[in-house]
Every structure is written in C-alpha cells, then in structure tokens.
Amino acid sequence: MTGYASARGPVVPQTLDSEAESSAPSLVVEVRSVNGRFLDLALRLPDELRAAEPALRERVASCLRRGKVELRVALELGGPAGLRLPSSHELQRLLALQDQVRAWLPQAAPLSVADALQWTQRHAAVPAQAHEALLSLTDQALQALQSARAREGHKLTAMLQERLAQLRERIQQAQPLAPLAVEQQRQRYLQRLHEALGAAHAADTPALQERVLAEATAFALRIDVAEELTRLAAHVDEMQQLLRQGGEVGKRLDFLAQELHREANTLGAKSASLELTRLSVDMKVLIEQIREQVQNLE
Structure with a gap:
C-alpha cells in the first residue's frame, strides 16, 4: 500500500x-x-x-x-x-592549520568567516x-x-467487499442457467445426430439409439459449468472471510484471485449460451479489478 x-x-x-x-x-x-x-x-x-x-x-x-x-x-x-555554532576547539584547530599553511605560503589569503563556517559544518563529528x-x-x-x-487498507477492504458482492450476484445469476444450457445443448445434439443418421438412411435400432443418447450425454457433461460455479462461490466465501478476519492476508488473497480468474476462464470456454458468456465476461472484469487491488494489501 x-x-x-x-x-x-x-x-x-x-x-x-x-x-x-x-x-x-x-x-x-x-x-x-x-x-x-x-x-x-x-x-x-x-x-x-x-x-x-x-x-x-x-x-x-x-x-x-x-x-x-x-x-x-x-x-x-x-x-x-x-x-551549527562552531566550538572553540574547532576554531583553535582551524586557526592553527591556517598559521601552518601561511608559514609556507605567505601570500595565501586568510580564512573568511564563511570559510570557517563551511569547514566546521562539513567536518563536524557525528555524535x-x-x-x-x-x-x-x-x-x-x-x-x-x-x-x-x-487507513488506506480499510478503504481497499470496503472496495473489495463491494466487488466480491457483485461477483457473487453474477454467480447466482449463472447457477440456474447452467442446467438449462446443458439440457438445451443435449437436445440440440440429439436432433442433429438423428438428422444426420436419417440422411444416411441408417437403421433405427435400439443399440444405435442408445449410442446416440450416450454421445449426447457425454457432450452435455463436457459443457456443464456447475463445478466451476461452485468453486467460484467457494473462493468468494474464502476471500470475504479473510477480509473480515484481517491481518496479513495479502498473499492468500492474491492466490485466491488467481484461482477466481482461472475458474472464470474455464467458465467462459465451456459456456454454451450467450447469457452465460456475458456473465463470464462480467466476472472477468470484476476479478481483474479485485486482482489489481489485492496486490496493495499486506
């Protein structure tokens, strides 16, 4: 800070x-x-x-x-x-030095008051x-x-708590969207597979139906962001707890901010809907603001 x-x-x-x-x-x-x-x-x-x-x-x-x-x-x-007022000992020593110099150099000009003050100030012994x-x-x-x-730390803490509250709002908005997006993508995947199989005149057998359903389910799991949202919420809880606790928490907050950024990136990469993508972008903006300020805390 x-x-x-x-x-x-x-x-x-x-x-x-x-x-x-x-x-x-x-x-x-x-x-x-x-x-x-x-x-x-x-x-x-x-x-x-x-x-x-x-x-x-x-x-x-x-x-x-x-x-x-x-x-x-x-x-x-x-x-x-x-x-500083020169001592008598310093002035006597300076006068003796001047006499020695002028004994060898009679033409040398005598010391002025300014010269004496400058010399004594420069060569004064440190107590x-x-x-x-x-x-x-x-x-x-x-x-x-x-x-x-x-005093600055109290202001930064208030600002970070505000950003974390906004981040929590985005997480809560995304949580109900995650299963809905998974189901929509699953249905869309099934529809496309059926259309492709129909165009190829493939036989509509139970084994094929089961294979199509398994593929659709596996694809849906790959785009599921529920785990990322859970970890984001857990990191926000931990950061808020550390801010309330106080003390030397800067490095721990810095680490948690990096984890928030990593989870938000994964969320954006796996997002299968426009609304989730928008929320992930909002989260990244807030997390970047948090990362910048966390480095100021001790």
Whole structure:
C-alpha cells in the first residue's frame, strides 16, 4: 500500500540552553511506500550513518511485509534552526592549520568567516548518540506509516467487499442457467445426430439409439459449468472471510484471485449460451479489478 511518514529529532538529548539546542545536530527520517507484491527496501543514508543500515533493514522488515519502500535519512549538522555554532576547539584547530599553511605560503589569503563556517559544518563529528536517535526516529516514522497504510487498507477492504458482492450476484445469476444450457445443448445434439443418421438412411435400432443418447450425454457433461460455479462461490466465501478476519492476508488473497480468474476462464470456454458468456465476461472484469487491488494489501 502507498503511504508516507516522517520524523525529526535531535541527535543528542535536549538541554535547557536554547542557543545550544538550536545549533545541535538533528536527524530527519522519511519513509515512503508504494504498491508491491513483495518487500523491496531501498535505503538512502549519509555516509556518517552507514553503520546503522543492518539495524534499519531489520526494523523495516519487522513492520512491513509488502511494498516498495524507501527510507531516507538526512543529518542536519546545523540543526533545524540554522547553522551549527562552531566550538572553540574547532576554531583553535582551524586557526592553527591556517598559521601552518601561511608559514609556507605567505601570500595565501586568510580564512573568511564563511570559510570557517563551511569547514566546521562539513567536518563536524557525528555524535555517538546518533545511532540510537536514528533507530528511535525510524520507529516513530514506521509507526506513522503503518497508521497511514491501515487507513488506506480499510478503504481497499470496503472496495473489495463491494466487488466480491457483485461477483457473487453474477454467480447466482449463472447457477440456474447452467442446467438449462446443458439440457438445451443435449437436445440440440440429439436432433442433429438423428438428422444426420436419417440422411444416411441408417437403421433405427435400439443399440444405435442408445449410442446416440450416450454421445449426447457425454457432450452435455463436457459443457456443464456447475463445478466451476461452485468453486467460484467457494473462493468468494474464502476471500470475504479473510477480509473480515484481517491481518496479513495479502498473499492468500492474491492466490485466491488467481484461482477466481482461472475458474472464470474455464467458465467462459465451456459456456454454451450467450447469457452465460456475458456473465463470464462480467466476472472477468470484476476479478481483474479485485486482482489489481489485492496486490496493495499486506
């Protein structure tokens, strides 16, 4: 299912110093998911947090089972309020480096404020608490994503129940037509055989009559769709039960949708009347709609 969620927080615990808090590094975690039959996870991490990749994959796999998921992490060293304030140690080290360079290159221009800020932002060390903060924010984002996917799942479930109800109506309409079509085809087959035998001046013997009746019956059985209609109804019952039950039912529903499609194809191939053919086409349309949406459920 599709969904989006994000979480933002500081890398280190908040302090009472508002100035220090505004310049503290922070993390932003974004999780996006789109439809997919299996779990396909892509991670977008800054180099400083690559070591957390195995733990992040484990976190996502424990919460999600299906979908194409992208987890993106951004490390804002300056914090959400602006640039990080360099420490005195960083400025002293930068000044010492400048003195060493200018000792060998007296013509080198001194560092500007912008140069000093850019260097300290780029080479700032990631705090040791970054790993724990990243996992905590990831849990928050995944929880929000699951809530969004659950809301979409309720809408999809209602739509699937509606399509299954329409499919059941088509099955019920076809059930009384099946034996009628079989009997009509049987009578038509008998009539044609008698006409062919009469044209050939064949002897009207009891053995021949029995052979003709057996052939007509065998043909009628070949076009009987009662078994396909029974299986279609059983699959619809099972899918409705799974939707009411909830939980991780996406793959089972996907399998049942494939079985529905197979039975509907057989029904259309064996159909011996125009009305049954029309109903089988309607069933295929509904089943295709069900198959498309079932793949979105987890």
